[in-house]
Amino acid sequence: MASTLDQKQATGNQNSWDSLLPDFPKGPLCRYRNRASFNWKEMAVLVDGEDIIQLKNRIFSALESDPLFAHHPGEDLCREKYQELTFLRCKRLFEYDFLTQQEIMENPSRIFSMVLCVGMYDWSVSLQFFLHCAVFAGPIMSASKRFAHVVNQVFSMEIFGCFALTELSHGTNAKGIRTTATFDRSTQEFIINTPDFEAAKFWVGNMGKHATHAVLYAQLYTPDGQCEGLHSFLVQIRDTKTLLPMPGVMVGDIGKKIGQNGLDNGFAMFHNVRIPKENILNIAGDVTAEGKYSSSVKDVKERFSAALGSLSTGRIMITAISATNLKLAIAIAIRFSAARRQFGPTDGEEIPVLEYQTQQWRLLPYLAAAYALDYFSKSLFENFIEFYAGVLTKQRSQRQADLGREIHALSAASKPLSSWTAQQAAQECREACGGHGYLAMNRLGEIRNDNDPNCTYEGDNNVLLQQTSTYLMSWMNCIRNKAPFESPLGTINILQDYHHILGRKFTAISVEDCMDSSVPLAAYKWLVCYLLRESDLKLSKEKQAGRSSFEARNNCQVYYCRTLAIAFMEQTVLQRYHDYTHGPNIPSALQPVLKNLSALYGLWSLSKHLAVLYQGGYVSGEQPGRFIQDAILELCCRLKDDAVALVDVLAPPDFILNSPIGKASGELYKNMWGEILQGSKVLSRPSWWAEFCTNKPVIGRLRSRL
Template sequence: MVKNPLKIFMLINCLGMYDWSLSAKYFLNIYVFASTIQNSGSQRHMHFIKKTLNMEIFGCFALTEVSHGSNTKAIRTTAQYDPTTQEFIINSPDFEASKFWIGNMGKNATHAVVYAQLYTQGGQCHGLHSFVVQIRDPKTLLPMPGVMVGDIGRKLGQNGLDNGFTMFHNVRIPRENLLNRTGDVTPEGVYSTSFKDVRQRFGASLGTLSTGRVSIIGMSVVNLKLALSIAIRFSATRRQFGPNDDEEIPVLEYQMQQWRLIPYLAATYVLDHFSKTLFMDLVELQLGLLQNDKSIRQAELGREIHVLASAGKPLASWTAQQGAQECREACGGHGYLAMNRLGDIRNDNDPNCTYEGDNNVLLQQTSNYLLNCITDRHQDKVRIESPLESVNFLEDFKDILGQKFMISRVEDCMDSSVSLAAYKWLVCYLLRESFQKLNQERKSGSDDFEARNNCQLYKNLWATVLQGSKVLERPSWWREFSSYKPTVGSLKSKL
């Protein structure tokens, strides 16, 4: 079993400070591949984990296809069960169904966790399930019969990670290679599952995606730490101008340099704490899965972590991307030298904004969750609460919207309760506006898909505000607040 997940998390981040490609290869094999087997399989799959930890086999995680990434329900790779041989036949119907962008697959992986549509006799499809499939011979690294596998080519960054593709032509695997925590097939070909709700089973089968997203938050924080350490140390030693011709002062003493770097330093502390606590929440969820916990709290914990990771990944990766660029510019011409690593940090962080879910698409996961909370509150009068208490304040939705900004002194705004109250009000206000817009679309005759699609851009705009990246972009009104001695009158006029 994969032990001490926090130590692995810290090791991955430490390796990433040296080289993210090396870190990603280790992470994908030890954590994503092995943990997926551990969390999605059963005792019959433990030998795969043992071989992985002993480096007898090397694994990867094969979900994305050429034509299907975010829309995982539409993945087209098939796994047809053959009761006469008690095997699954893995097949790629065409190139668009080939697994693509799979880290470790290009040159080194010997085994893969492959997601495919499970079919039993009579052509009955039971939806997306995961399977352990051998793709190469561990001794020769030559492809197994029926497997076409290779590297997808150079990328914009992280070229030490061999992202690859594979297609399966009627590849047979033992029945036992089905990771059977969400569903299983008897030797005779009878499908069974403990999940009565298809949506719950689908969500459970993709629960591993939260692991990747939570880890990307940590990776982004590491990139911020690296970039800021370089830029701030440079700014403390680089001297420029001064009160007279004989004295120059460090550029870090200038308000403009502080303005450019310190907000990102503050964000790093916040995101670092969030990353570590969310990771431990994820460990709690995974322990529940291993203990076969099917309680309501366990299900809600999974939903909440999914939503927090779906908002946290865009916040962390975009902040790191903007921060790395700001650090590069803040170091002037010297920041453009390759030896400073700022360009590599920026390039290696770039895929964090895309893989494991495009940031803009992920924000819709969070906005949909919040809209569902308010919809349930209006229709069923149910309480709004979550295991991690991240949305509990929505229970006071109407009362929060009735609050007014009553602060009369600038100094009082330094109290964290003031900004927290403003944040809660902003969330409730934007959520109310989104809820009303969605209802207007429905009343105009749009079906649910069309109504949500027409609100998509609007929802993404406020979801971006919710996850905080706009604060770090320093809009003009906030820039005016940043002066050292704003008057109470000017503050009130801005609010």
């Protein structure tokens, strides 16, 4: 009886999955799909959930059916035309109303999914939408209720917004921002001023051509000349009816970039631009009618963090965007590798290049990273939503403050880890697809270039890692004093066992022992504690040598604090993914492959730290290093037959992926040939043909005479 019920439930599940996810076309990739150890549809429902899959299907279907989103093979749009098309597409997203304003406010994770879905099609469109209705609107919604009408204007597109923080001479160092906002008591206005061209707002997304309003960051000055630090203001920069600059505003486009040229990044200068007193976004502080500054956040550092709280939103989003780029690149490369045949054991037989160990070793760790980072980015966003709810309800508890610090530290390191992983993966995937990977039509170059700014936007990666290492180092006094401590999300709780962990050693005695992610996880815990100890000792030595606090910190970055922050982030990602894949909620049919992914990600990431593991004495002799390397290769071999099904879970439909070699059918050459022949003027002679035929080179004429 029980087996009959189980069978009915399995049939019901399959019918549900089939209605959500259509089957793939028959073709060369069927060979690997038939070998998979799991049902890819079941995995997709586990990874995204039915609700998000339905949202994705609505978005993908709408874009594919809309002529405005049509692809034009071989056509290179000029920048201005591309920016126009991007804005029209962004506007269309609001018309589709995939998510209502109410839905976004009730369930922010849905806009998270929507931005990533549209980004799979084109990041310029997606980021323009996100900058307007999240990065621009977020600080406004966080301020007082007096901005409710502005929020309505945002979502009706009566106004279009940008987030103006960075300046020509100041980027990551936000404290150095030099734009000023001086309160004029006599008129009850703030006067926005740019002292010189180096203080021009710069790199601002959406500002270049069409933003009408900006959330602008400036140093707040009271009438007595006192600077109260960085605060944000709502400033109109263009007329909503003419798109001409407002009086006193000079605004323009900064020029062509390496990628994402549909998104208009701009600059702006302000010459005594007056805005109403009410336009201060009073998140961190406010000014009375008499010109007295007041703030509920008394600590200056906390006030600065509150003013820039929205930056964590951007960093968390970039973590997810980079993970999405990783998914796109690896989907293309693995489908190509499973269909592309080269060489073989005999002259008459060619085999898919995915069968070669080198190809597996190059690609499959990035597939594991895609799964681990995708899960982490989603969980970090949920953590942020909890924190943001506290911001909106004006919570001032110690837990809220601690949660903000922890999320800041996590986002400051997850962005570098995710963006660098995607950057390296895109290049490896490009090379793994050979010459075909270099063709623009196959999109790997576009993915690589569009991902590149993720390593810099919202803070240079190497500078951000300093913020995470500073957070970790701040716990050393508790460790030394053996005082109890913990963090709201538990990411630093391993440091409670700091002294005991430092005494541990690598215990695996075979390759098979290493095949679970608990082994690299244990090694990472030791590595984080060891690097924390070494960084603390290095800092102490620098100070004892008479270095200033600034010099001492500066001299501790390379090989110490920077590596500490990276190792901590890798350990955190692995811990979450390990707990998830080994948890009770994973269907038994999916657990083996997910555990293999977790182990591969952990060992592959850990292998980059082997020198430090030996240096610190956690491992010794030849065997541990070989065990780890052999386990990586064995896991690649085990995952090889599951690889196509695993990327089927991650890849969007063919129209969205837009890569002939990455199409679900696996018909590489047919798809490429069709794309080539659709190109503009592919078979026509060049417009300069007469130049070739009538003007022979001088050397040619001399030879004819001889």
